Amino acid sequence: MNSNDKYLEICDLTKAFDGPTGTIEVVKGFQLKVKCGEFISLIGHSGCGKSTVLSMIAGLTLPTGGGIILNGREIDGPGPDRGVVFQAPCLLPWMTAEENVLLGVQQVFANDSKQRQREIAREYLELVGLGGAFHKRPAELSSGMRQRVGIARAFALSPKLLLLDEPFGMLDALTRLELQEILLSVWQRHQMTAVMVTHDVDEAILLSDRVVMMTNGPQARVGEIVNVPFARPRDRISLLESAQYEDVRDNVLSFLEERSNIKPRLPIESGAVSNASAEIATRT
Amino acid sequence: MAARNSFKGDWLVLPLVGIVAVLLLWTASSASWAKSLPSPLKTWEMSKLYVMEPLAKRGELDQGVVRFTWYSLVLVTKGYAIALLVGTPVGFLLGCSKRLTLMFDPIIQFLRPVSPLAWLPLGLVLFQKSEPAALFTIALCAMWPTVINTAVGVRAVPQDYLNVARVLKLSRTKTLFKVLLPATLPYMFTGFRLSLGIAWLVIVACEMLIGTPGVGGFLWQEYNSLIYEHIILCILTIGLVGFVLDRLMGMVEKRFSAV
Numbered sequence: 001m002n003s004n005d006k007y008l009e010i011c012d013l014t015k016a017f018d019g020p021t022g023t024i025e026v027v028k029g030f031q032l033k034v035k036c037g038e039f040i041s042l043i044g045h046s047g048c049g050k051s052t053v054l055s056m057i058a059g060l061t062l063p064t065g066g067g068i069i070l071n072g073r074e075i076d077g078p079g080p081d082r083g084v085v086f087q088a089p090c091l092l093p094w095m096t097a098e099e100n101v102l103l104g105v106q107q108v109f110a111n112d113s114k115q116r117q118r119e120i121a122r123e124y125l126e127l128v129g130l131g132g133a134f135h136k137r138p139a140e141l142s143s144g145m146r147q148r149v150g151i152a153r154a155f156a157l158s159p160k161l162l163l164l165d166e167p168f169g170m171l172d173a174l175t176r177l178e179l180q181e182i183l184l185s186v187w188q189r190h191q192m193t194a195v196m197v198t199h200d201v202d203e204a205i206l207l208s209d210r211v212v213m214m215t216n217g218p219q220a221r222v223g224e225i226v227n228v229p230f231a232r233p234r235d236r237i238s239l240l241e242s243a244q245y246e247d248v249r250d251n252v253l254s255f256l257e258e259r260s261n262i263k264p265r266l267p268i269e270s271g272a273v274s275n276a277s278a279e280i281a282t283r284t
Numbered sequence: 285m286a287a288r289n290s291f292k293g294d295w296l297v298l299p300l301v302g303i304v305a306v307l308l309l310w311t312a313s314s315a316s317w318a319k320s321l322p323s324p325l326k327t328w329e330m331s332k333l334y335v336m337e338p339l340a341k342r343g344e345l346d347q348g349v350v351r352f353t354w355y356s357l358v359l360v361t362k363g364y365a366i367a368l369l370v371g372t373p374v375g376f377l378l379g380c381s382k383r384l385t386l387m388f389d390p391i392i393q394f395l396r397p398v399s400p401l402a403w404l405p406l407g408l409v410l411f412q413k414s415e416p417a418a419l420f421t422i423a424l425c426a427m428w429p430t431v432i433n434t435a436v437g438v439r440a441v442p443q444d445y446l447n448v449a450r451v452l453k454l455s456r457t458k459t460l461f462k463v464l465l466p467a468t469l470p471y472m473f474t475g476f477r478l479s480l481g482i483a484w485l486v487i488v489a490c491e492m493l494i495g496t497p498g499v500g501g502f503l504w505q506e507y508n509s510l511i512y513e514h515i516i517l518c519i520l521t522i523g524l525v526g527f528v529l530d531r532l533m534g535m536v537e538k539r540f541s542a543v
Contacts, residue, residue, distance in 0.1 A: 060447055078450045090444040094466040103462060104452045157452075 007036035014065030028219040041204035044214030083154030089146040124156040144175035164196035330513035356498035363422025371430035379438025400486040414494035429478035437471025477533035
């Protein structure tokens, strides 16, 4: 196993919060290895702790047990090597679209000239289809356009790892489809590793190499992992027409409906996980 | 019903009705139970000189209203500037640190209601001169709304914005100037407006005590000279200036909270 196979390694991750009724372990014994350049989706029921896992990878909250190793270094806080796209775009309302993107660019490309930094910011805004909106403030943009700015801001950092927390959850269906395509094409061009939280099964299948399904919380962990075998570049139409698509989709849905509540007493060994995914791989 | 009872000129006519009613009450009072209260007409006759020649200077405490107002405004500006320069950073520190808040909030709540008339003698003791004592008093009294509103504003900065700053690993100074400060501005300006109102209240009291030329000083001198009409002139001037200042700051505040 070379180091590329565990570019991102999440070991026995646990997060406990002190609640009014005592300590609640939201996530417990979460194990996952992510290859360099892989696209992973975390899927599970609402409140199962998907976002908590993502936020720990981002470094915004620290785990209470276990650890996360990114490219050989343990994560101990946030940093611009990880681009985060939040559920709400979280733009600073007093800045224009360009300035919002520029804020990150200046951090990562601090040694470049102002002119160059501006070019980078504009390049990414154009990439997400906001070529004409450089100087608009968030209040003047639709929610879809704001989320595009958020995506541009994350991509403009040229991060090694892209973290997406239900990035399209608040958008209407048409905008969502469009932004999924944009995300896919930009991700493909930059060959970065990505972890996305979502509860949209179709979105997870379209975008990811593996769909990681989490059990219901508390003490949520990886339930099963489904390999998505479709060749890239993918396009939605031919994906939907293929027979395999239904199989993968049914597998994920049946997990969410039937098997997500099963709680083995011991955390699943990594061997068990790969067995599960191997089984699915043979089925598909 | 409501539609029938209101018409387009309400905004102008109704305030005029109010003014006329007060003028009538004033006239009636000066003619009946308050014999030493000058009537509106008499007030105008005695004050005409000061209003019609607003820039005249006949003596140290015998000048046109605009001149007096100008002196007061200069003093207020200085004291107000000190209040903002001290109050804003203090408010920021309090907003950023829970510990500092716990440490100093009781003291602030304790000092806030102290009247300017109580601070001025202390200022005179400390600085020996009337102007620095007045500035000390204005700054100390006017500072609190700025301190408190800035602190509240900093605490109200959405966690989302701070997360953005953390994810991008902005430096402390960059987080301050690019995220915290712009997010707090609307609150700060509310504080600034309230502070200005207090500064203007305080200046009059200060001038009365230290006797410098200005609206308050003039008022006190004319009280001692038994020219009561001029007391009323001063009160009207103070009210008008305070009103205008508040409106101006309100416009600035609106401009900044519109972002």
